Amino acid sequence: MQDKLNELKRHLSEAYDLWNIGALLNWDQSTFMPKNGAAARGRQLGLMGKITHEKRTDPKIGRLLDELSSYEKSLPADSFDASLIRVARRQYEKDLRVPASFMAKMMSHFTDTYHAWVEARPANDFSKVQNHLEKTLDFSRQYAEFFPHDHIADPLIDESDEGMTVATVRPLFADLRNQLVPLVKKVAEQGAIDDSCVMKHFPEKDQWEFGLQVIKQMGYDFDRGRLDKTHHPFMTKFSLGDVRITTRVKENNLTEALFSTIHETGHALYEQGISMDFEGTPLAEGASSGVHESQSRLWENLVGRSYGFWEHYYPKLQATFKEQLGNVPLDSFYRAINKVEPSLIRTDADELTYNLHVMIRFDLELDLLEGKLAVKDLPEAWRARYKSDLGVFDPRDENGVLQDVHWYAGYIGGAFQGYTLGNILSAQFYDAALRANPSIPNQIRNGEFGSLHGWLKENLYQYGSQYSPSDLIQKASGSPLTVKPYIAYLQEKFGNLYRV
Amino acid sequence: MQDKLNELKRHLSEAYDLWNIGALLNWDQSTFMPKNGAAARGRQLGLMGKITHEKRTDPKIGRLLDELSSYEKSLPADSFDASLIRVARRQYEKDLRVPASFMAKMMSHFTDTYHAWVEARPANDFSKVQNHLEKTLDFSRQYAEFFPHDHIADPLIDESDEGMTVATVRPLFADLRNQLVPLVKKVAEQGAIDDSCVMKHFPEKDQWEFGLQVIKQMGYDFDRGRLDKTHHPFMTKFSLGDVRITTRVKENNLTEALFSTIHETGHALYEQGISMDFEGTPLAEGASSGVHESQSRLWENLVGRSYGFWEHYYPKLQATFKEQLGNVPLDSFYRAINKVEPSLIRTDADELTYNLHVMIRFDLELDLLEGKLAVKDLPEAWRARYKSDLGVFDPRDENGVLQDVHWYAGYIGGAFQGYTLGNILSAQFYDAALRANPSIPNQIRNGEFGSLHGWLKENLYQYGSQYSPSDLIQKASGSPLTVKPYIAYLQEKFGNLYRV
Incomplete structure (x- = not known):
């Protein structure tokens, strides 16, 4: 059981690191990135989002969570292992409900909308974002x-x-x-x-x-x-x-x-x-x-x-x-x-x-x-x-x-x-x-x-x-x-x- | 043929972005990262290295390169497309020669050696790195x-x-x-x-x-x-x-x-x-x-x-x-x-x-x-x-x-x-x-x-x-x-x- 738990932790740790690498890309974008780095940064963020989602919905995680379910039940609910399995399961099941293709489309729409807003706000022009907002x-x-x-x-x-x-x-x-x-x-x-x-x-x-x-x-x-x-x-x-x-x-x-x-x-x-x-x-x-x-x-x-x-x-x-x-x-x-x-x-x-x-x-x-x-x-x-x-x-x-x-x-x-x-x-x-x-x-x-x-x-x-x-x-x-x-x-x- | 070329470009572009995300992790490590960020940064760099290598050796790239080979030959050698296919093939074949598991072991050894050197140099003590260097x-x-x-x-x-x-x-x-x-x-x-x-x-x-x-x-x-x-x-x-x-x-x-x-x-x-x-x-x-x-x-x-x-x-x-x-x-x-x-x-x-x-x-x-x-x-x-x-x-x-x-x-x-x-x-x-x-x-x-x-x-x-x-x-x-x-x-x- 310890082996399976360690394997689960390895997967979760990679998902955690991937998420945080995306966070660094965002932080740099907001603090130090030069102006013309923006185009590639958009691509990089999209790519990390995709890879992170793939990792978080990896069927191996689902299998490990299933296999660990009776072990989880044998533990006090607020023990580290039980909490880890419970929270990981909640996240996994949530991530799994939404198809990756839908997520990608939606995220790309959010990015477009953000860029439209960046122009609409100083122009005081709601019409520039109305269609986006409807979508x-x-x-x-x-x-x-x-x-x-x-x-x-x-x-x-x-x-x-x-x-x-x-x-x-x-x-x-x-x-x-x-x-x-x-x-x-x-x-x-x-x-x-x-x-x-x-x-x-x-x-x-x-x-x-x-x-x-x-x-x-x-x-x-x-x-x-x-x-x-x-x-x-x-x-x-x-x-x-x-x-x-x-x-x-x-x-x-x-x-x-x-x-x-x-x-x-x-x-x-x-x-x-x-x-x-x-x-x-x-x-x-x-x-x-x-x-x-x-x-x-x-x-x-x-x-x-x-x-x-x-x-x-x-x-x-x-x-x-x-x-x-x-x-x-x-x-x-x-x-x-x-x-x-x-x-x-x-x-x-x-x-x-x-x-x-x-x-x-x-x-x-x-x-x-x-x-x-x-x-x-x-x-x-x-x-x-x-x-x-x-x-x-x-x-x-x-x-x-x-x-x-x-x-x-x-x-x-x-x-x-x-x-x-x-x-x-x-x-x-x-x-x-x-x-x-x-x-x-x-x-x-x-x-x-x-x-x-x-x-x-x-x-x-x-x-x-x-x-x-x-x-x-x-x-x-x-x-x-x-x-x-x-x-x-x-x-x-x-x-x-x-x-x- | 254009479809295949575009698909190749998509793969190469992802490999390029992954590599550059690793470069940002390195840059941040050398410029702004706080002291205690080091442990996670090591993990993150290792993970990006692994993912980048997987992407660069993705068999799909190999298949596309094969399929594009006659197209490549039909082009002037210094055209963009021919150069792209040629350079991509060189890189792919080179990456493929070295097993991922060997790369991972070697990279992890390089990291250990670096940390040993960081201590050995100010201590003026070659014995701290001699074994590492032999390896x-x-x-x-x-x-x-x-x-x-x-x-x-x-x-x-x-x-x-x-x-x-x-x-x-x-x-x-x-x-x-x-x-x-x-x-x-x-x-x-x-x-x-x-x-x-x-x-x-x-x-x-x-x-x-x-x-x-x-x-x-x-x-x-x-x-x-x-x-x-x-x-x-x-x-x-x-x-x-x-x-x-x-x-x-x-x-x-x-x-x-x-x-x-x-x-x-x-x-x-x-x-x-x-x-x-x-x-x-x-x-x-x-x-x-x-x-x-x-x-x-x-x-x-x-x-x-x-x-x-x-x-x-x-x-x-x-x-x-x-x-x-x-x-x-x-x-x-x-x-x-x-x-x-x-x-x-x-x-x-x-x-x-x-x-x-x-x-x-x-x-x-x-x-x-x-x-x-x-x-x-x-x-x-x-x-x-x-x-x-x-x-x-x-x-x-x-x-x-x-x-x-x-x-x-x-x-x-x-x-x-x-x-x-x-x-x-x-x-x-x-x-x-x-x-x-x-x-x-x-x-x-x-x-x-x-x-x-x-x-x-x-x-x-x-x-x-x-x-x-x-x-x-x-x-x-x-x-x-x-x-x-x-x-x-x-x-x-x-x-x-x-x-x-």
Whole structure:
């Protein structure tokens, strides 16, 4: 049996390495590749995608999984071997449902759509992508049809947030929205915070150095990663020993690089914290989109935008930017980095209104998939929802339906719910960590993150995708997914900030 | 027939892309990879090597080549299709001779040997690699035995310098040595040149900027490449649209970065100059080691170390390093960068004595392969040759047999002759370019490289590996490989410099 298990591991390890080689091709494309490398890079990525899919659906893996099935049953479910076999089987069966030829056609369509979007967005011209998007909607439905489901969006949601469905996400989001909207309204009535202190000129080099110092102290391991510049910040992994992050710097906005860097560091701490025993196996990744995003948001918002964090770091930041911040009190700075303002662009949104953006996309995705909304009517539907939910309006599609890459580089469906699940979970996990270590806020006030990081590693990170998201949430936080800690956190933080 | 040809091209293009993906893994390993990424990177490189070899030896390629054989014969030999089929067949038949299992075992041995060398060199301890090297010698012989040959080293030489054999290289090198040794001796009698002016402190940033400016003017296309830092400078290619170079900077030695950068640029100009029609085919690479090295040496030495070149650039260099070079006359600088001094380390050697280093290794390789020399006696044989050929002696193996990576990362045999063939060819090609465009030296004096670069593109670069090295040399220079222009060049240059 050990022989078969080792043979399975060999296959899985090759699939893992192939996937990660593709990730390196992507990372290089976004960081260092010269302009004219693009054509060949497209070919190389397509080829690696094909080879990776072939390896992951190799019938030998299926045979080995069958042969190991009774061995698996003889083991405790949370043993390494049983988890490995279970997770590998889930992935194999999922990959096998979708014919390779369909995947290739769809991926090639996604690439075309992405290139069309790259032109359509600056041209503010939705008509350049409308046909593409109609085809994407078809592909998304066809893809979902390969899987059993209650709602057509369920397989797409399950793709990144295993176990979640329209039936579970809808009421959860409704609950959140019902509590968020009055809070946003009250806050908006208080008038805008002055954030001009973070909108001065901040030289790139100093911003870069400051960011490095912060994420080193948070526990990001530079022996197992590095930070580079890209247009869109991201985290990527080539092995558990090589987890890289990227960021972008705006010299006229201090918050851009700082919080992007901390956000991606949150993702990276998760991956760097996975048990090294999982290297080379499908267990060596985060449990779901939502759980992953909970870590980027926890470090970015619950830690990085907290008052205590800046009690420690603000004097250092002032020393770095003496001229710009020397006369700005901590309170003003803290208010500036937590300014709430309903706006058009999701990625620029504040902590409070961000979820309203996500929920608009989630609802529109369902409307499209259910056939209630036609692609041609999408720009108007988008504007109507922004008007009603956020009270903002812009006739330009570049600030509307063209703003996010997601639908232009992948499915319609399942692309967004993870962001808000992540926000909800960030508070739920932080709450649990604080119950276990009530001194964490005090430590953060002293620039110490060891206890928090340690708790997260022990209760979340090390497990990779050994447990299903719901089991992991229960195990780590002591309860199923709940919106309560997140609402309580927002009410307390923004209640104090805006005195509402 | 067109269908079959297209199918062949599809296969070859995948093999090409797979190879280049491996090159990206290597490039990243040498430039940006964090320390702890090494273990997985080793696995990834091994896996890509295996997949690339499988693709290159895919029996479908063999069948297609057979089916295309009569079509090939119906075409002019130098047509694109005929060249493609011919070169693809050569590669396929060569790859097929060596069993995959043997390749895998040998590659894994090379990796082990490399790691042993990485420890042995700083420890100055040959005993740490002696066993490895004995096995490498066995592997090299076994590898060669898969091919028909007169001399056991012939297949290894042919590997990088197609068509060359012990029988052709030996007399060529003997001829060169006979003419070089008296020149070196006469030069040495003149006493050492003072090169202290290039051994001052030169800040890295300024060196970097200056190097960029030079190679841009030489014609290196940054839309299709980039320059990064590594421990050992190299050129690598991921497609004809992405040809990258690396260099290293020493702040106490101005010549290190400057000439390494120009050297690698020479390699890159060659690759960037290959006809874009060849992209994705086995024609899209240099013709041989020797021809490739001729371009790095041509740009580094015949251009970059020439008096005319510095008539243009020296005032700019002085402006960059006012304090260090402001009072140093051009003549002194020119003499400093052309100082001849017999020394222990090949990569630090001057233009004149460099070939003596290469020929020592070539002869020792043959002695080892012929069984005349045992690996255990290699360090002493090395020292004896350095004493007799260069008049230098050092008991430390780190400055002797442990100095070069080649035997510790690949075959013994065929690893070195390309360097000296490149030197010989650099003058032969430059000579031909000057016959066609006598104004080239004047243009270089004005910082213009267009005519030289244009001639090289038209007569050499564009052809990639369409022609065999000997055909290409004949076609481009009007004669077979000859040592005469090189000897004439050295005698004139160093005769003037040292007044001998």
